[in-house]
Amino acid sequence: MKKEEMKITELYDLTHTLASDYLKQFTYPWEALAGLSDFIIELGNSLDPAEYEKRGENIWVHKTAKxxxxxYLHGPVIVGKDAEVRHCAFIRGSALIGEGAVVGNSTELKNVILFDKVQVPHYNYVGDSILGYKSHMGAGSITSNVKSDKLLVEIHAEDGKVETGRKKIGAMLGDNVEVGCGSILNPGSIIGRGTNIYPLSSVRGGVDANSIYKKQGEVAKKEDR
Structure with a gap:
């Protein structure tokens, strides 16, 4: 995956998130993580109280959401229309949960944007990450957002690396990405639109759009149907 393919415009259809105008300010998705908390508070205060119920300090829940x-919800959090936050979910803050999204049992979120229809339904950890429209993380799959050596995260592309200046970056999943059960998305993983990740994978760096990731160094292009 090249740097050009890691841009917000290449990964996401911005019509499927309340963060559309916010994300348009940036070139790469990880650049949006630093100001996410302030953005959610600003957005929350602008929401129509006829549609969204304020349930505590900087917590807004759409009246159709369950x-x-x-x-557990700790602000700032916005839970969108028809979204579902299930049993024992742990929302640590700075989370924008899109329309029709599912946050499942014992799933933990921190500093994330979930586009509309995202599913993180079973025992997932998603931190410092952005998940595109209809992306899905299988049971037990997680984002790792801090390197083991605690150094700043670098994004590795085919045509060079990008210094992010951030210690914490999880994964950027494009629209319609499928992550298999039990997989680990290492810090700075960028997954292109429409890609499938095999179960029990350990993913590093960028994975091209419309691919099947079997293991490191073994990635197949999907055939046109």
Whole structure:
């Protein structure tokens, strides 16, 4: 995957998120992580109270959304129309949960944008990440957002690397990405639109759009149907 293919415009259809105008300010998706908390607060305060219920400090929940009593929400958080936040979900803050998204049992979110129809339904950790429209993380798959050596995250592309200046970056999933069960997306992983990740994978760097990731160094292009 080249740097050009890692741009917001290449990964995401911005008509499927309330963060559209915010994301348009940036070239690469990880650049949006630093100001995400302030953006969510600003957006939340602009939401129509006829549609969104304010449930605490900087917590806005759409009146059609379903949030289980056992779920924990710490602001700033916005839960969109028809979204579902299930049993024992742990929303640590700075989370924009899109329309029709599913946050499942024992799933943890921190500093994330979930586009509309995203599913993180079973035992997932998603931190410092942006998940595109209809992307899905299988049971037990997680984002790793800090390198083991605690150094700043570099984004590795075919045509060079990008210094991010950030210690914490998880994964950027394009629209319609499928992540298999039990997979680990290492810090700075960028997955192109329409790509499938095999179960139990350990993903590093960029993966081209419309691919099938089997293991490191073995990535097949999807055939046109």
């Amino acid at each position: 949030v289980f009593d056992s779920a």
